[in-house]
Amino acid sequence: MADTGGLLLRWLSEQGAGSLSDVKQGMxxxxxxxxxxxxxxxxxRWLRDAVSLAHMDIDWxxxxxxxxxPVLTRLPQARGLAVLSGSRTAAFDARVTQAGQDGLLELFQVPSARPPRxxxxxxxxxxxxxxxxGLASWAAELGVSYTPCFALQGAALLPPLNPGAPTSAPEFGKPLEYYDLERGEYQPVPRPQGEGLYxxxxxxxxxxxQILRDGQWYETSHEQGVYLALETRNRAADVLRWRSEKDCGRERFGTLFVDWGYPLPDLHRRVTVxxxxxxxxxxxxxxxLAYDNVPHAVAAKIAQSLGQHLGENDE
Known part of the structure; x- marks a missing residue:
């Protein structure tokens, strides 16, 4: 499956838009x-990673x-490196290939490691x-938008947690699942078990x-709901940790670790990726999950936005 990821992105780029059910069947x-x-x-998981890599947007x-x-943006303090994200039609890929052959800038294709299954x-x-x-000029010649550093700009704009729109309670007698924060998974329940994510x-x-808090039901996403549930229980859980790099001069940069069962919302994940x-x-x-080259200031903004304490990982 060496080129499957590239073929999928090409197909999505040529399609432009559609329904999630259709795209999953094609995948x-x-x-x-x-x-x-x-x-x-x-x-x-592929779709969520594609959203994080800014190749697509999803209305879940x-x-x-x-x-x-397509957008070109610098990576924060990454020794002169930038990333080209977004759709890749055949015509666009041809322009990128030609630009690389012209030798104005050096291009590298770097894979993201994933399990065999x-x-x-x-x-x-x-x-x-x-x-x-020169980078901004190259982006203009290629016909793509240029953003100086999306990670730093996006982190500054991360919104605080919001319960979402009020909604009605789950219908009595219908299948219902409650999110167990300790296990990090949904469990079937016969009726609401108190405040939390369902x-x-x-x-x-x-x-x-939906999340129940202060006696009111609200619509939410799974990712937002997990952190809202933690907040409802007044729990600053140790689910986000940051470890500094050891190289001299790189102490403000490091790796952000996010425990399974507590996924970052789409915008937070895109900023981190x-x-x-x-x-x-x-x-x-x-x-x-481990996110690399994350400035401490960005990791702190993510934790603050999600109502969490940013722990330290010294391992």
């Missing part, structure tokens, strides 16, 4: 041509997606440059998340 068809061992949750509530426009991600296009003015199916068969241009590393033994 299964393409992935199955290369491997029969893809896990059931692999398409969902309405089950729609669209390809994101996941669908491979498209390689990230990392660009090495000498001066920012998952249910609406009458239109769409699966949605755009610190290095690669999807997070999966640490199966430690049961966490």
């Amino acid at each position: 299964w068809w393409l992935a199955a041509k290369h491997s029969q061992d893809i896990e059931p949750g692999a398409p969902g 509530r309405n089950r729609r997606w669209c390809a994101a426009p 996941d669908i491979p991600l498209p390689p990230s296009i990392i660009i090495q440059f000498d001066d920012e003015a 998952r249910l199916k609406r009458r239109d068969s769409k699966r949605v998340c 755009m610190c290095c241009g690669l999807a997070p590393r999966i640490n199966a033994q430690a049961k966490n």
Whole structure:
């Protein structure tokens, strides 16, 4: 499945937009041509990583997606490196290839490591440059938007937690699941078990998340709901940790670790991924995701936005 990720991104880019159900079917068809061992949750994980890498945007509530426009942005203090994100049509790929051959800037295709039973991600296009003015000029010639540093800009704009729109209580007698914060998974329950995060199916068969707090039900996403549930319980859980790099002069940069069961919301995850241009590393033994080249200031903003204390990882 060496080029599956690139083929998927090409297909999505040419399509432009559509329904999540259709894109998942297409992903299964393409992935199955290369491997029969893809896990059931692999398409969902691929889509979330593609959102984090700024290749696409997804309206999870309405089950729609669209390809994101190409954007060039610097990585924070990454020794003259930038990343080119967004859609990659055949015509755009041809322009990028020609630009690389012209030798104005040096381009590298860097893969994000994923387990064998996941669908491979498209390689990230990392660009090495000498001066920012030249980088911005190159972006204009290529016809893409240029952002000085999305990670730093986005971190400054991260919103605080919000319960969302008020909604009605789950229908009595219908299947209901409660999110167990200790186990990091949903558990079937016969009725609401008090304040916390719940998952249910609406009458239109769409699966949605709702949170109960202060006696009121609110619509939410799974990721936002997890941190709202932690906040409701007055728990600054040790689920976000940051470890500094050891190199001299790099003490303000490091790795952000996020425990399984406490996924970052889409915007927070995109800000974190755009610190290095690669999807997070999966640490199966430690049961966490590791985001590299994250400035301490960005990690602190993420924790603050989610109502959490940023712990330290000294391992």
